[in-house]
Amino acid sequence: MKKMMIPLVIAISMLSAISCKKNTDPGLATNGTPKTSVNNGLTLPRHLAVVSVPLGGNIQAAIDSVAAAGGGTVNLATGTYTITSTILLKSNVTLNGAGNPNTTIKTNTTINVISTYAEGLTNLTIQNLKIIGVTDTLCNGIWIAALSNHFRHVTISNVQVTGCGGMGVHLKRVDTATVSNCNLHSNGNSVYCHNIYVRQSTYITISGNTLANSPNGTGLHVAGSPSTNLTITGNTVTGNGIAGMNIQDSPNIILIQNNTVSNNGVNHISAHGDGISFTGTNATIDSNTANNNFDDGIHTWNGSGSVTNNHASGNGVNYVINGTYTQSNNL
Numbered sequence: 001m002k003k004m005m006i007p008l009v010i011a012i013s014m015l016s017a018i019s020c021k022k023n024t025d026p027g028l029a030t031n032g033t034p035k036t037s038v039n040n041g042l043t044l045p046r047h048l049a050v051v052s053v054p055l056g057g058n059i060q061a062a063i064d065s066v067a068a069a070g071g072g073t074v075n076l077a078t079g080t081y082t083i084t085s086t087i088l089l090k091s092n093v094t095l096n097g098a099g100n101p102n103t104t105i106k107t108n109t110t111i112n113v114i115s116t117y118a119e120g121l122t123n124l125t126i127q128n129l130k131i132i133g134v135t136d137t138l139c140n141g142i143w144i145a146a147l148s149n150h151f152r153h154v155t156i157s158n159v160q161v162t163g164c165g166g167m168g169v170h171l172k173r174v175d176t177a178t179v180s181n182c183n184l185h186s187n188g189n190s191v192y193c194h195n196i197y198v199r200q201s202t203y204i205t206i207s208g209n210t211l212a213n214s215p216n217g218t219g220l221h222v223a224g225s226p227s228t229n230l231t232i233t234g235n236t237v238t239g240n241g242i243a244g245m246n247i248q249d250s251p252n253i254i255l256i257q258n259n260t261v262s263n264n265g266v267n268h269i270s271a272h273g274d275g276i277s278f279t280g281t282n283a284t285i286d287s288n289t290a291n292n293n294f295d296d297g298i299h300t301w302n303g304s305g306s307v308t309n310n311h312a313s314g315n316g317v318n319y320v321i322n323g324t325y326t327q328s329n330n331l
Contacts, residue, residue, distance in 0.1 A: 097129025188217025265294030
């Protein structure tokens with residue numbers, strides 16, 4: 001038995017040594033073409049491909065190269081990349097900046113700044129960068145929207161999006177996504193454009209973000225049936241022209257907790273200028289602060305769940321609770 005175990009241990013050790021090797025030269029060639037992700041003649045594991053793009057380099061070529069290798073990371077440098085065509089994401093690729101706002105992707109053109117080349121993609125990550133758009137409503141910061149074939153496993157983290165006349169972030173028909181620790185502000189120049197728009201999506205987490213100053217839109221807008229299993233926690237939502245949060249079309253299983261929603265609704269026109277406007281089932285609306293919103297602090301139009309431990313003050317009306325909701329400890 002011992003003689004059989006020795007070759008097995010050696011084989012496992014050799015595989016571990018290869019998988020732990022790092023790409024020592026992940027940059028681009030002088031002509032802007034991504035280099036092959038190899039090290040000492042050994043092709044890296046497909047999921048560990050890495051390409052770094054210098055300022056002025058070709059971000060799309062790097063994404064294409066990493067996707068062709070089976071997935072990995074495209075690292076962007078500190079500084080500003082000015083683009084004239086949309087950056088198209090592909091499956092299993094992480095687009096990683098040097099931090100927000102250290103890495104900025106900017107456009108002076110009416111385009112979606114970051115979008116996708118096809119539907120049904122999986123494992124898309126955007127992190128650690130800033131996006132600056134133009135104020136035309138056809139310019140969206142991050143646009144991930146499917147007609148039929150859903151996207152899966154999308155992560156947007158530590159990203160700032162500003163100056164887009166359309167959506168800051170648009171997720172449509174996405175299954176399992178997280179938008180966290182982002183600063184989305186001054187996006188949305190019409191009642192149909194918002195800092196974040198989530199539509200017909202499931203298992204979505206919106207956490208720890210600042211959603212501010214959409215001039216004619218909403219901080220967070222959720223619409224379209226079916227939308228299920230939404231977690232909305234720890235966000236600061238302020239100064240948006242319409243509602244802070246408008247959640248409609250009866251989503252199911254919703255947690256709205258520990259959010260601060262204030263000073264929304266100044267340009268509400270015929271729409272609702274509430275802090276939190278909600279309709280849905282199996283909702284937990286707990287421990288939120290809603291202050292100084294133009295219309296209602298927390299307004300449920302119908303549905304079911306619980307409204308507990310919230311604090312509302314200085315709103316047009318602090319609480320309007322319709323539907324079947326358990327209420328307790330609301331101040």
